[in-house]
Amino acid sequence: MRVCKARPAPAGCSYPGPVSFGAPPPLHLDPLAAASLRLAWVEGVEARAEPCGYLLGTEAEDGVWVTHVRAGVNGHPQPERGFLLGPTEQLAVRREARAVGERVVGLWHGHLVGSAHPSRADTEGLGPLGPTLMLIAGREGLEPPRLRAWRWAGEAWSELALVIG
Numbered sequence: 001m002r003v004c005k006a007r008p009a010p011a012g013c014s015y016p017g018p019v020s021f022g023a024p025p026p027l028h029l030d031p032l033a034a035a036s037l038r039l040a041w042v043e044g045v046e047a048r049a050e051p052c053g054y055l056l057g058t059e060a061e062d063g064v065w066v067t068h069v070r071a072g073v074n075g076h077p078q079p080e081r082g083f084l085l086g087p088t089e090q091l092a093v094r095r096e097a098r099a100v101g102e103r104v105v106g107l108w109h110g111h112l113v114g115s116a117h118p119s120r121a122d123t124e125g126l127g128p129l130g131p132t133l134m135l136i137a138g139r140e141g142l143e144p145p146r147l148r149a150w151r152w153a154g155e156a157w158s159e160l161a162l163v164i165g
Helices: 031-047 087-099 120-124
Strands: 027-029 052-060 063-071 103-110 133-138 146-152 157-160 162-164
Touching: 027 031, 027 133, 027 146, 031 063, 031 103, 031 133, 031 146, 052 087, 063 103, 087 103, 146 162
Parallel strands: 027 063, 027 162, 103 133
Antiparallel strands: 052 063, 052 103, 133 146, 146 157
16 A cells, blocks of 8 residues: 655555554544534435535644534535535634634545545645645445544644544
8 A cells, every 4th residue: 555645646545644653632523513424425425516514623632622513515616526615615614613712623525435535636635724634424335424534744644533422
């Protein structure tokens, strides 16, 4: 298995994350937020468009705490193959989060086919400021979809433990 470190990543790349000593802090996901994500994924499958949105919460030394999710509008030209969140919406969601004492700590989206691993398009779509945290829902032969948390570490994706509750 090849570890991808270059951006854009070459074809045939996988993102198991770098070898590290000591696990990164986990992502804690509120159970209602997890249920909302799974429902949005099902709606995306029915609409044949990748569902996507924002993770709202706080970040501390003991992990990222996601208390709310906010659905976004997928503006990708081929929404069945990717997602794109518009800048006007991103600014509005950031303001909404600040108004309730939270912030946008990452993004979420669902792969309509395939696994809950970051794709080549996910890596190529990273802007200079992030997001560095992504929660991805993928089929992996499962219903409901599997949720996995990932952090971009500047050179590769690393998987975070996901704690629902």
